[in-house]
Amino acid sequence: MYFVAVAEERNFSRAAERLRVVQSGVSAAIRSLERELGAQLFERSSQRVALTDAGAALLPEARATIDAAQAARDAVDEVRGGLRGTLRIGTLISVGFIDLPGLLGQFRAEHPGVDLRLRAAPTGSAGLARSLLDGELDVAFVSLAGRPPAGLSVRVLVAEPIVAVLPDGHPLAGRATVSLADLADEPFVDSPPGYGNRTEVDRGFAAAGLRRRVALEVADIATVAQYVRNGLGVALLPRFSVGSADGLRTPAVSGARLRWTFGVATGSARRPSAAVRALLDLVDAHRVRRFGH
Numbered sequence: 001m002y003f004v005a006v007a008e009e010r011n012f013s014r015a016a017e018r019l020r021v022v023q024s025g026v027s028a029a030i031r032s033l034e035r036e037l038g039a040q041l042f043e044r045s046s047q048r049v050a051l052t053d054a055g056a057a058l059l060p061e062a063r064a065t066i067d068a069a070q071a072a073r074d075a076v077d078e079v080r081g082g083l084r085g086t087l088r089i090g091t092l093i094s095v096g097f098i099d100l101p102g103l104l105g106q107f108r109a110e111h112p113g114v115d116l117r118l119r120a121a122p123t124g125s126a127g128l129a130r131s132l133l134d135g136e137l138d139v140a141f142v143s144l145a146g147r148p149p150a151g152l153s154v155r156v157l158v159a160e161p162i163v164a165v166l167p168d169g170h171p172l173a174g175r176a177t178v179s180l181a182d183l184a185d186e187p188f189v190d191s192p193p194g195y196g197n198r199t200e201v202d203r204g205f206a207a208a209g210l211r212r213r214v215a216l217e218v219a220d221i222a223t224v225a226q227y228v229r230n231g232l233g234v235a236l237l238p239r240f241s242v243g244s245a246d247g248l249r250t251p252a253v254s255g256a257r258l259r260w261t262f263g264v265a266t267g268s269a270r271r272p273s274a275a276v277r278a279l280l281d282l283v284d285a286h287r288v289r290r291f292g293h
Contacts, residue, residue, distance in 0.1 A: 001019070002015070002019065002029040002030060002033075003029075003033055003041065003058065003059075003062055004059065004062050004063060005018050005019050006049065007042075007051055007055065007059050007062075010048065010050070011049055012026055012027055012049065030042065037054070037058070039052070039054035040052050040055075041054055041055035042055055059135075063270075064270075082111075082113050083111045083113055083114050083278060084113045085113075085114055085115070085273060085274075085275055086114070086115040086116075086117060086275075087114050087115070087116050087117065087138055087139070087273075087275040087276065087279065088117045088119070088136070088137045089104075089116065089117065089119070089137065089138065089140065089141075090118075090120075090121055090131055090137040090139070090140030090141070090142075091118060091119070091121070091128075091140065091141045092121060092124065092125065092128070092141060092142070092143065092195075092221075093120050093121070093122070093219050093221075094220045094221050094222040094223075094241075095141055095262075098141065098157065098262075098283075098286060099286075103282055103283070103286060104116060104118070106282060107279055107282055111275065111278060114278075119131075119137070123192075123194050124143075124192065124194035124195035124198070125142040125143045125144050125194065125196045125199075126193075126194035126195075128140040128142050128265070129142065129144065129148070129149050129152060132151075132152055132265055132267045133149065133151050133267060135267065135270070138266070138272075138273065138275075138276050139264060139266050139272075139276050139279060139280070140265050140266075141262070141263075141264055141265075142263060142264075142265045143195065143197060143260060143263075144196050144199075144261065144263070144265070145196050145197075145203060145261070146199075146200075146203070151267060151268055152265050152266070152267060152268060153265065153266050153268040154263045154265045155263050155264050155265075155280070155283070155284075156262070157262050157264065157283070157287055158262050159259050159260070159261045160238040160239055160260050160261075160262075161239060161252070161253075161258070161260075162197065162200065162236050162237060162238055162239075162253060162258035162259060163236070163237065163238075163250045163251065163252055163253060164178050164183060164235075164236055164249075164250065164251050164252075164253055165224070165225055165234060165235040165236070165237050165248055165249075165250055166178075166228070166234050166248065166249045166250075166251070167228055167229055167234075167247060167248060167249075168247050168248065168249065170234070170249070172251070173249040173251075174249075175251050176251055176252065177251050177252045177253070177254040178251045178252075178254065179253070179254050179255045179256070180204060180205055180208050180253065180256050181208070181210060181255075183212070183234055183236075184205070184211065184212050186212070186213075186234045187213055187214075187215035187216075187233040187234070188212055188213060188214045188215060188216075188234060188236075189215065189216045189218060189224050189228055189232055189234070189235045190214045190216075190217060190218070190235060190236075191217065191218065191219065191224070192217045192219060195221070196262075197221060197236075197237065197238060197260050200258055200259065200260060201236045204236075204256045204258050207256070208255070208256060215232070216232055216233060221237065221241045222241055222243070224237055225237065225241065225242045225243060225248060228248060229246075229247040229248055236253065236258065237260075264280065264283050
């Protein structure tokens with residue numbers, strides 16, 4: 001457990017805080033493990049802590065051991081009527097579809113023994129997917145274009161059409177539909193690479209044999225339309241993220257089937273803990289309340 005904490009935090013002090021022990025105890029445990037294995041697990045300097053090749057090889061095995069121990073604890077806790085442990089959740093910077101604070105508040109009320117850790121991903125869904133595959137997260141709310149990466153299981157919660165977003169007064173603003181070719185020469189406001197909506201639009205242009213110029217990259221998808229409204233470019237966005245239509249036009253996109261998908265993902269190679277399963281059950285209940293299926 002100490003080894004995994006240091007590997008994930010890349011810092012002995014933060015690992016000690018996470019484990020609620022003194023740093024000297026963490027350092028001593030790592031030194032003891034290195035002596036036992038006969039290999040150095042971390043490269044240490046005043047600037048950084050990084051895994052060695054031996055440490056990188058040990059990490060997935062160590063996580064598997066922790067998962068097995070957690071499964072055993074889950075079995076006992078479920079019999080005793082209360083979940084325990086830590087649930088590491090990843091999310092996008094902006095999640096408009098789901099009331100995540102409300103969802104997690106309900107989870108905390110029902111399972112007060114589970115320590116919730118929420119992390120927003122500045123690198124978008126691609127970064128969250130990597131963290132799931134690396135075992136750094138237990139579950140993540142993601143927008144992944146196309147098929148999910150191997151090793152991930154994704155429950156799609158919603159799929160929305162992507163529409164064009166144009167400022168009032170734009171030459172194309174009066175049209176009911178526009179094509180990607182119509183927009184190819186325009187400056188775009190978009191999310192950075194790695195975000196699901198950006199990946200979907202990039203694929204659409206590539207499939208059409210077109211190039212475009214992204215002039216502004218905005219990490220919070222909920223604010224992209226504001227940049228368009230102020231004349232800084234055009235955008236292709238899921239309809240939900242546009243918000244107020246004041247000062248904007250949102251024609252449909254013709255000739256390309258662009259869709260934004262949003263879902264909850266877990267690593268398919270790992271057995272979900274009881275806490276993960278409980279959260280997924282809450283997400284399913286939320287979907288049924290909102291959509292009726």
